[in-house]
Amino acid sequence: MGLNIDLKLLPMKAHYFLFNAGTGAVVSYMPVYARQLGFSTFVVGTIYSILPILGLISKPLFGVIADRYQRHKLMFVIFIVIAIGAFSSIQFIPPIPKHTQIDYHCSYNEADLKFCPSSMDHCAADLFLQNSNKNITKVYTFDLKCEVKEDWMWNHICKEWDRDENCKRNENNIIHIKSQVKYDDIKKMQEKNDKDCIYFLHPNLTYNDKPVAKSSICPKSSVASNDGSFRLTCTGFVDDSNVMDLIVEPSVNDTKFTSYPQFWFFFAALSISWIAIAVIVSVGDAICFHLLGKRHELYGHQRLWGAIGWGSFALLSGFLVDSFSFSVIFYLMTAALLPDTLVSSCLDFKPNKVSSSIIRDIGRLFRSVRVIVFFLWCISIGVFIGVLWNFLFWYLEDLADQNGDCKSQERIKTLEGLVNSIQSFGGELPFFFISGWFITKIGHVNAMTLVLFVMGIRLICYSLLTNPWWVLPIEFSQGMTFGISYTAMTMYANVVAPSGTSATLQGLVGAIFEGVGVSSGSFICGYLMKAYTGRIAFRIFGVAAICLSFLHYFVHKFLDNFDTKHDYRSAANAIPNDDFQMLEDTDYY
Template identity: 30%
Template sequence: MKINYTQLLIKMHYFFFMGSAAPVYPFLSVYGKQLGISPLIIGSINAIFPILLLIVKPIFGFIMDYFQTWRKVIFLTLLAITNICYIIIFLLPPLPGPILLEHHFQNVSCATLLRCNMKYHASAIASCNGTKDTMCHWICENTNFSTQLSFHADQNKATISPNTTCLLNINKISLCQGNLTNNYNCNVICDNFKDDQCLYTSVTFWSFVVLMCISESGSFIFSSISDAFCFVILGQDKRLKYGKQRLWGAIGFGIVVCLSGYMIDFFSHDKIHKNYLSSMLLVIIFTCIDFICCIKLKLPFQSQSTTIMKDVFTLLKSKTIVIFLCFSGFFGVFNTIMRNFLLWYVEDLSIATDYMDRMKLIEGLILAAQAFSGEVIFFFLSGKILKKLGYGYTFTFCFICYALRLGLISLASTPWWVLLIEFFMQGPSYALSFTAIISYANVITPTGASATVQGLVQGVNEGL
């Protein structure tokens, strides 16, 4: 059997490119949480980021189509910058002070807590030394009340005790000085820390935001350009074989993300701050190999269009294309929810169900299950499914699968149920819809504008 070395290289590129992203990309949100960045801020960053993609993806696609002689140089530069930023993110120091892993505390005695030294407290807050305040709600045997607590800076995990916490709300302190038995076995629910001022002035926060935007933008742009190159290599008569090339990316991602999750847990030794050094090493190794693959990759010359923008705008006048872009945007919304918040949800569920010691392993298994059971199978079968059902019915089927998937995850009682759901539902929801979108984008692409159209379609997919 004759080996098609060009297709072999594109398969290897997908494998090592997705493998280089696997140790970092899925864990960015939870790593931000470890740095001390609140869920609200992470959510805000993730809300702004897709808008950035919507703008830059078509721009870079146009650049790749217009400067065809420089496309490999741009391609390699983008790969290097993206993964360098990924590596630097893991070198950022965490913000000082405790992390509020659990908002619920049990069997806490309010009477044992001391009043804060307000002069020292004001100085500590102003200096951003890690002292953090929040409102806590007490549910005791004979009374319920709320009071502000200040958590001392010299702790990793926030706990309520005389050595780690003091009372701020003077008016409520009297409730803690009553009968000890009344307030001994209290359950406490604390809000998120109020440390926005220190957060917004920290080097860690702004470095994380900038590096995250550059690395994720670069990764998504690089991915869409890779897809455009893949279709150029396959040619029009073999475009339905795109899924068989892309599945190698899923294999690489699945292998490395599972390995990465295990290694993070292994080297962290159940610490509050997880050790991501192993992830950095995996990124470096896979990036270097992918760089070599990209250098050797031979890109067929495309007939260059001098009216790229005009051709694309003409395309957008079609109602069919507008409806397709709307479908792409809706799928992007679903995928963004899963991408940014699934692991965060799993971490919260792990804490609530006492799976903290196996949290990263479970996350790695979930991502591996997504890749191996779902993506590999459906990327492989996508060509036959599209040929059998057509693009319209395929989109409808994927919508139904996404709705079912999100509904089942909301009902999961432990992280292991999430693993099972993702095992079966990632393929028909994400992998099939992604292939259908990318393939249809190639079908409608005018001559010489493949990267531009792929950038536009994937920008809408990830930017809405």
């Protein structure tokens, strides 16, 4: 039997490759890009719990429009162009304003500038200290505004720093000081037995343009507070960009993030791109099944080109981000999606039937208990995939930080690119290729049960990691947890779809999967990671997935026994035949 190429399907294969290449370059990195802009896990979890809800609305809505007016291909191309514009705009969003909080601190006549961030980047601190030792003549100048809270502190400042009879406490309790620190007075955190702070020792001080004598900087112990300390809480700037990069922190917090325009610009651009992707995926799958006709088991042979595109560009983008900057992912996205618009316009799509009542035909499906169980399965698998999509990379970066492995942190984006590459080439590619045969062999229901079980094992394995690089072997499970699950989902939806409603039902299934499942998973995981840790969050989801796999199995066993006992299989309860016979002539790829 020779290998024949169906030319009618080539544009579909090219679309899957180019579209997934373009989105693969940016989508996986958006949560960590949001982190770089200054948003917390809670904020990102909130955003990614809202985005799928937009898909919940847009997928069936535009699916109905496409089926009703038979404008599948036009809608397809328009939303690819929209995705390019929305993603490209994200690179122009400035980061959240940052602030520095430095304590000007005296303890028993020894002065220092002390910086204690909410989360210390130990690798950046070590690198800074190493570079400081290479420049022995460097002097760092701090320009600070400090709050003076106590009367006795004001008295000391007026008497010892200002030495002016008219010196008095001002209304806002703020003073302006300048301080200089030599390179050899920068000490490692370990020397202070405080690994979460950086100390700049023995600073020279200028107040009101007057140098303050070293002996006068700190108050005498008899004047100071009970512990002998003199502490001013300050904000300001340093005349060295490397120091500023080290000591600044985003000023946004989890209660005030909506007050920043950067948040709304980011949320709007991400929302538009998410809606575009949702429509492209659902309408695209409907077009693909239309082109395949009765050969729906060959869907995986088309979709595997998406895995190739995603894996290759995700790997390339990870390496380039580590080598250059985040901007490169937007260039890669544009380079892939622009030709996709041309390829998609060449699809040979000629719809041949319109449903007389799309809403009525779709509504009949909800009379089937098995179809309802299928929708619940879509929600469940969506929850767990949402965790992986939006928080796996964040979890890996946290592991690198906790592990104290600076080499891992230096190449973390390369690791993330390798994760995407293994997911695509080692997982999705082979499983998309065999998905039609595999699902036909064991049945849709058994495949869905197995997907949940493997997902549980995968998530628990993540929770056991101590080194982020050990994530790579786990990623081979992507073939089962996404390759088989996505194929089963789309094939099942295609078979039960009443004639003329394919795009609508694909949109509805995708909306349930993302709008309910991925949204819920993102929100819950964001909360768990903030309240506990990523390790605990992944373990909770893993145990839940295994429990649901057993529940799914026993529910279908009960339905099988019920149907047999009552000899009851109405059209409303009909499900895709789990004994699909493979076509003898399967030489089209």
